[in-house]
Amino acid sequence: MSELIKTKGIVLHEMSIKDHDKRIILFSKEFGKMIIFANGAKRAKSPLLAGTQPFVFGEFSVVENRNSYTLRQVIIDESFYELRNDMFTLAYSLYLLEVVNNVIQEMDPNDELLRLLYISLMTLKNGIHSGNIVKTVFQFRCMNMLGFAPDLSGCMECGNIDGVFTLHSRGGLVCDSCFNFKDKPMSNEAIHVLRYIQQAPLKKLFHFKINDELLSEIECKVQTYFSYFVTGKFKSLDILTTF
Numbered sequence: 001m002s003e004l005i006k007t008k009g010i011v012l013h014e015m016s017i018k019d020h021d022k023r024i025i026l027f028s029k030e031f032g033k034m035i036i037f038a039n040g041a042k043r044a045k046s047p048l049l050a051g052t053q054p055f056v057f058g059e060f061s062v063v064e065n066r067n068s069y070t071l072r073q074v075i076i077d078e079s080f081y082e083l084r085n086d087m088f089t090l091a092y093s094l095y096l097l098e099v100v101n102n103v104i105q106e107m108d109p110n111d112e113l114l115r116l117l118y119i120s121l122m123t124l125k126n127g128i129h130s131g132n133i134v135k136t137v138f139q140f141r142c143m144n145m146l147g148f149a150p151d152l153s154g155c156m157e158c159g160n161i162d163g164v165f166t167l168h169s170r171g172g173l174v175c176d177s178c179f180n181f182k183d184k185p186m187s188n189e190a191i192h193v194l195r196y197i198q199q200a201p202l203k204k205l206f207h208f209k210i211n212d213e214l215l216s217e218i219e220c221k222v223q224t225y226f227s228y229f230v231t232g233k234f235k236s237l238d239i240l241t242t243f
C-alpha cells in the first residue's frame with residue numbers, strides 16, 4: 001500500500017483534466033514543487049474543491065504512486081480568497097505565484113522562499129502595501145534566496161563606499177569612477193531601502209514606508225536586476241498595461 005505523505009504548502013496553479021479532475025502545482029515545504037492529481041476536485045460536492053485553488057495554504061495529504069502524487073485531503077489554514085476582490089491585487093498576487101512556479105524545482109525545498117511568498121500574499125490580502133511595492137520587495141528579496149543577492153556594501157569593482165552608484169546586473173553596486181553609466185545614479189535613500197529589503201528579518205520585511213518617487217526609482221532598478229536572472233514570460237501583469 002502507498003504511504004500517506006503530509007506536507008504544508010501553497011497552491012501555485014490549477015489545471016482542469018477531463019470533466020471532473022484537476023492537476024495542481026503545489027509549492028510544498030518539504031519537497032519543493034509537487035505536481036498532484038486531484039480526482040473529482042471539480043465536482044461541486046468534492047471535499048477537494050476548495051483546497052485545490054491557487055493561493056490556498058494548508059496541509060496537503062497525498063499518496064505517491066509511480067512518481068506521481070494523488071491528493072487525498074487538504075486542511076486549509078488560509079484560502080487568501082480576499083485577493084480576488086480587486087483586479088489589480090489579484091494580478092500582482094498571481095504574478096508572485098507565476099514567479100515562484102518558474103524558479104522552484106521538484107525535490108528542492110526552499111522554506112524561506114515559501115515564507116516570503118506567504119508573507120507577501122498576506123501583505124496584499126491585508127492591503128498593507130500596494131501591489132507594485134509588494135512585487136518589488138518580493139523580487140529583490142527573492143534574489144537572496146536564489147543565490148543572486150547583489151553586493152550593496154560599496155562598489156563591487158573598487159570597494160569605494162562614498163561615490164555615486166548604480167545597481168549593475170554583474171551582481172552589485174558600481175561607482176561612477178569604475179563604470180561610466182548613462183542612467184541616473186541611485187539616491188542614498190534608494191540604496192538604504194534596498195539594504196533593508198535584503199537584510200530585514202522576514203517578519204519585518206514590509207514594515208516600512210516609502211514615497212512614490214523613491215518607489216519608482218527602486219522599482220525600475222529592481223525590475224532590471226531581477227529580469228537579468230529570472231527569465232520567463234509572466235502574463236499575470238499584462239492586464240495592468242491595458243488600463
Ligand SMILES: [Zn+2]
Binds near residue numbers: 156157158160174
Ligand atoms: Zn568603483
